[in-house]
Amino acid sequence: MRYTVDERHERIVELVREHGSLRVADLAHHLGISAVTARRDVEALAASGRLDRVRGAVHWPGTPAPQGRPPQPIPEMPPTAAEPEAPLIGMVVPQSKHYSGEIIRGAREAVAAAGGRLVLGYSGYRPEQDAPQVERMLESGVHGLLLTPSWASGTGGSESTGADFAVPAVLVERRGEVGTRVAGLDHVCTDHAGGAGLAVRHLIELGHRKIALVAGESPTAVQVRIGYEAALRAFGVSGPPVEPIALYGGDIDMARIDAAAEQLAALAAERKVSAAVVLSDTDAILLLQSLRSRAPRLRVPEDLALVAYDDDVAALSDLPLTAVAPPKYEVGATAAELLLQRVRERATGAAPGARRHLDLLPELRVRASCGESMGKTLNKDLIDHSAH
Known part of the structure; x- marks a missing residue:
């Protein structure tokens, strides 16, 4: 039988009143709940003064706790497995x-x-x-x-x-x-560093070596930067062409978007940057719009290739954006x-x-913002690192 929390509490009170003292393990067995749930129920009832809690057992207020022997099992409960609780x-x-x-x-x-x-x-x-x-x-x-x-x-x-x-x-x-x-503890994470590496590798293979990173403040950004810098080193690039261009944390800040667009346009005009990885895809779309209004002669992807990190809306840009898609x-x-x-x-x-530490690798979905044909997808893998 399934009980609500209130029904379970009332049933526990009824059983303890009837028997005087009961083991928590027997209550769990009788009610078909986990020992953890039974302990929490008993602690809640003890905190409200309805029952008295002793180690491993519970008894009716005013009833002396059993001395020298544990409380007896609930008589009417046969020794069969309780119905498992829905998780x-x-x-x-x-x-x-x-x-x-x-x-x-x-x-x-x-x-x-x-x-x-x-x-x-x-x-x-x-x-x-x-x-x-x-x-x-x-x-x-x-x-x-x-x-x-x-x-x-x-x-x-x-x-x-x-x-x-x-x-x-x-x-x-x-x-x-x-x-x-x-x-x-077990953990399951996106390999954001690996995802950034996919973006950098793709741009390197297209001939870009002056690749900027545009990102705000977030836990994802920390890992993306690690992967971005590691991938540049792996391809023999001594380091980023410029320090990462900062956006914002939290809600959209168009002033920061516009400032980033101006900085990126100037770097592209001076040929210090030919491509950028932008976290996130919403920011990448807003950045593209700002670039078009502030630097109309700058062409994407001819003068500046863009890869968005995240792929919620990247495909919906009027110039569909190549994007790294975390397996959320x-x-x-x-x-x-x-x-x-x-x-x-x-x-x-x-x-x-x-214990398991699982890293799921994102996909790179190739569209028009780097100058390639659409529809290409790279690297859909699951990396399983088991902690022993």
């Missing part, structure tokens, strides 16, 4: 728009396919909200957590940061700092499937498999 998965993300939207959709559909339900919490990119959102999820009785903490660089956690949530947890588009306890849906679905596996392992008592 309830909590997901804490900075927001649900733009990049996160497809990740959430992938996770939601993977959880639904397993007969479960996904619930969301939002941090709003405020680090101080990460822990309260996680706590709220745990209090609601989730069986596992998908976490995208508000780490500015995309990598975080310290030795003092807890990684034991009492339920399985998987980081999504975030990596734990090497050497910390958080680094021992697959990241969400893969993270959810990995978490569901961990939840099953815990529920059945199976030995957990090796």
Whole structure:
């Protein structure tokens, strides 16, 4: 039988009143819920004063706790396996728009396919909200957590940061700092450095060596810059022709777009830059529009080739943009499937498999903004790095 949280609490109170003292494990078995959920229910009832909590058991207020022997099992419960709970998965993300939207959709559909339900919490990119959102999820009785903490660089956690949530947890588009306890969590990420490398390689193969990077402030931008600079070195280019051209973080800032367009047009006119990788595709479209109004003699792609990083709307530009497409849906679905596996392992008592650090490589979708024929797609791979 399935219970709502309130129904479950009332049933627990009824059973404890009837028997005086009961083991939490027996309550979980009788109600067909996980031990973690039973412990949280008992703790909530104890906090409200309805029951008294003792180690491993619960008893009716005013009833002495059993001395020298554990409480007896619930008599009417035969020793058969309880009906497994449908998985309830909590997901804490900075927001649900733009990049996160497809990740959430992938996770939601993977959880639904397993007969479960996904619930969301939002941090709003405020680090101080990460822990309260996680706590709220745990209090609601989730069986596992998908976490995208508000780490500015995309990598975080310290030795003092807890990684034991009492339920399985998987980081999504975030990596734990090497050497910390958080680094021992599973994670599923886009290989943004590899995606930037695809863009640079493509431009190099077209003959460009003076390639600029135009990007705002975000965890993705940190990884894109690492890949951009590494790819230039791999092709024997000593370094970027100019320092990355800064955009903005957060909401669109047209003043910064226009300033970047003016700087890029001047660099192209002086032949210091012949191509640019722009994060994101929305910014790339706005940059192209600004270039046309501020430097009408500058031709794209003849004088300046453009590759957008992200592919939500790149194909909808009047000059369709070549773009790196992160596998956002697959990241969400893969993270959810990995978490569901961990939840099953815990529920059945199976030995957990090796922790997994999964990097999914983006695709490069070639269109008109670099001067090539349309329809070409490069590199759809899954890189699986298993942590042992």
